[in-house]
Amino acid sequence: MSPNKFRKAREQYHGGNGIVNNGDHSTISRKYYHVTVEDKPYYPFLEAHDNNIESIKEATACVLGLSQCAKESLFVSPVLGGNTNTLFCVSSIQSSNGKNNNDIPESVLVRIFGAPGLIDRDVETSTYAALAQQGLALAYFGRFANGRIEEWSDWKPITESDMAKPDISSYIAMQLARLHCCFNIPPHLLEYHNPQATPTMWTQLEEWLASVQTATFRNDHDTQRAQDLQLHKLNDEVLWLKESVIPSTAKIGFCHNDLLASNILCSVPLQLIDFEYGGINYLAYDIANHFNEFAGGTAKEDKSTPDYSRMPSPKMQRGFCRAYLNECLSYENETTQLSSRELKTHLDNLVQEVEGFMLANHLVWGLWGIHQASQIVDCTTENDDIDKEDDDSFDYLHYGSCRIKRYWQIKEEWMQKMMSSQNDDNNSSNE
Incomplete structure (x- = not known):
């Protein structure tokens, strides 16, 4: 699939009423409209935010096809180490889904994109999907508006x-x-x-x-x-x-x-x-x-x-x-x-x-x-010390x-x- 498929999906919405054509003569809330790109779900208008756990749960549940009950049981924890992106581990997925489905992993990595404008996320995601299909990257499960979901690994990065x-x-x-x-x-x-x-x-x-x-x-x-x-x-x-x-x-x-x-x-x-x-x-x-x-x-x-x-x-x-x-x-x-x-x-x-x-x-x-x-x-005030040693x-x-x-x-x-x-x-x- 060309990265253009991601762009075309975003162009399906042409109004301000929050409703988008679902491609089968039915309508669906703009937020939950989705298509298949790179053989995986893409929700072009569903966003997750690093300061909103519920939005991360919702993006995970939608991309993985989980029920509302399963979504509520998800556990979200931050993952350190991302400089450009914000990362989260979302776990308790199979148990929350209530069934043994080998296609649904127990945990996934949720990547919320950073550095807007610096990286073409359509090309990057298509490239990542190709790498994953060829066994050179961890599995790719799908994408939402400002991020994607990947395979979670319990292995830690080296130092x-x-x-x-x-x-x-x-x-x-x-x-x-x-x-x-x-x-x-x-x-x-x-x-x-x-x-x-x-x-x-x-x-x-x-x-x-x-x-x-x-x-x-x-x-x-x-x-x-x-x-x-x-x-x-x-x-x-x-x-x-x-x-x-x-x-x-x-x-x-x-x-x-x-x-x-x-x-x-x-x-x-x-x-x-x-x-x-x-x-x-x-x-x-x-x-x-x-x-x-x-x-x-x-x-x-x-x-x-x-x-x-x-x-x-x-x-x-x-x-x-x-x-x-x-x-x-x-x-x-x-x-x-x-x-x-x-x-x-x-x-x-x-x-x-x-x-x-x-x-x-x-x-x-x-x-x-x-x-x-x-x-x-700039988020500083006149009283802020821009060289504070304790600034992390x-x-x-x-x-x-x-x-x-x-x-x-x-x-x-x-x-x-x-x-x-x-x-x-x-x-x-x-x-």
Whole structure:
């Protein structure tokens, strides 16, 4: 099903009387009007709100087809870890339904979408449904106006310290290779995930950079923080990345694009989740993004500040790339075995590519944080302390600033390394 099916369903309502044509000459309350998209129910006008438990129960009951009695018995609990979305676990479903139905799970994950306008939720949901159908994502049960319902897993996300464990790191590499090599993009999604199109990295950089350069912020303090970053200089940096850093031969495919610890469940095997930023991108970028996420910064205890002392060592990065490359080669079913020298060449090239993409990745998420900050409405008063240390809310602007500053630091190191490499080459040719 094309994502356009979601849009067409929303267009069925053309009046102000709260009644919509149900497609069979009958009428139904606008709120409960639904269609089937991606073989699952879609309620285009039924909303759930994170401060209203009853609305979450109602969305769950409608999508899963539960009775009114079953709805009242549902138990809703918040799930921590979502930065863009608000998550809830809704449980006691089968018992509340009063029957043993294998099609109805005991618990589900309710995802209420955040970041309005930042992500095309029609394309994202169609993509998620395709991933689920191919066994690459947890099951998809249906969608309501501002969210969807997915399979619930009792497995907890891994931590940044887990990612540093060699055995877990290798398993992550293998699961990422599986995504890159095995996802078969359905024909109806090729319009949105076209391997011949511009990689997501460039479109995100250009769109978010244009957005933040004209953005307004919730108060003078945030405006000054954004100005201190001298965002006007980043246009030249994007051009430099295109011309001098990112190789034209870098492989492209469907990527996760957000492989941080909270998006990896500690199941057997490891399960990747939250594909909302998924799209066509450079495969090495996905690895670079994962490495940068070792620093954290999005967890509550991190206080919006990445800790780059936690970055994986060059040895660990190379080990991850080796496990990834070996897994990719196993999916390619090559008839001829690569020699150890050929494998080393492939590995050296991949490691070098990843280093360049780590630079670009800092810009991507730096601009993301600044863009998100610009979307926040000022709720402070004159007596509010905007720098309160006990404020637990995520500071998007601070996080974005950390990533931009890290970019400049890593760029200097990268330039020095490239100059050293060129000098070595020149010395070798003169001998």
